Amino acid sequence: MEIERSLEPLTKSDLKELYEGCVKRLHEYFLVGQGRKWLELYDIKQPLAVALCQGAAMHYHDKTNGVKDFDVWFFYPFNKKHLPYRTYWNWDYQNPKFGRHPSIPGYMGRKVDVLVRSIKSYADNDPVKTIHQFMRHENTTSSKELAKKAVVMLAPERLLGKVVWYKQKI
Incomplete structure (x- = not known):
C-alpha cells in the first residue's frame, strides 16, 4: 500500500519495535562501524532519553496527523565534544500496516531517521525533565524545530509511550 501519510494508529508495540530497530542501527555504526572513535567519550548504550519526535509523535498523540516517516532521537550528556549532529542513520520499518511513502524511493516500508544529540542542559535520572x-x-x-511538534518517549522502558511534549511555544 502506497500512501503519503499513514493514518494507522501507533501502538506501544510499534514504539518498542521502532526503538529496537534504532538501537540496532546505532550499534552498527558506533559499536562495530566507523563511529567506534566516539566510545572514548560516550556510552552509546546509555542515552539520557530516547524519543519519537515530530510528525509521527504528533500522530501518536492526536491520531490525525498521519505518519510520513519516523524520527527517533537519542539524547546523551555532552562530554568534551559533540556527537555528529549533522549525521543521521536510516532504516526501513517494514510494518505493513503503515504502508510505504510513494515518493521516498528505496524503502519497502516507512523510512526511519535515527539522530543523536549530545546536550549540555539535562537532568540526571530524569528523562522527561531532560527533554524539557x-x-x-x-x-x-x-530544539526549536522539535518544540513545534511532539515528543513521545521510547526509553527508558518505564516511560514508553508517554507524550512529554506537544506543540509548545518557547
Whole structure:
C-alpha cells in the first residue's frame, strides 16, 4: 500500500519495535562501524532519553496527523565534544500496516531517521525533565524545530509511550 501519510494508529508495540530497530542501527555504526572513535567519550548504550519526535509523535498523540516517516532521537550528556549532529542513520520499518511513502524511493516500508544529540542542559535520572530542558534551554535549530511538534518517549522502558511534549511555544 502506497500512501503519503499513514493514518494507522501507533501502538506501544510499534514504539518498542521502532526503538529496537534504532538501537540496532546505532550499534552498527558506533559499536562495530566507523563511529567506534566516539566510545572514548560516550556510552552509546546509555542515552539520557530516547524519543519519537515530530510528525509521527504528533500522530501518536492526536491520531490525525498521519505518519510520513519516523524520527527517533537519542539524547546523551555532552562530554568534551559533540556527537555528529549533522549525521543521521536510516532504516526501513517494514510494518505493513503503515504502508510505504510513494515518493521516498528505496524503502519497502516507512523510512526511519535515527539522530543523536549530545546536550549540555539535562537532568540526571530524569528523562522527561531532560527533554524539557533541551527544548527550553539549548537554543538550537533542532530544539526549536522539535518544540513545534511532539515528543513521545521510547526509553527508558518505564516511560514508553508517554507524550512529554506537544506543540509548545518557547
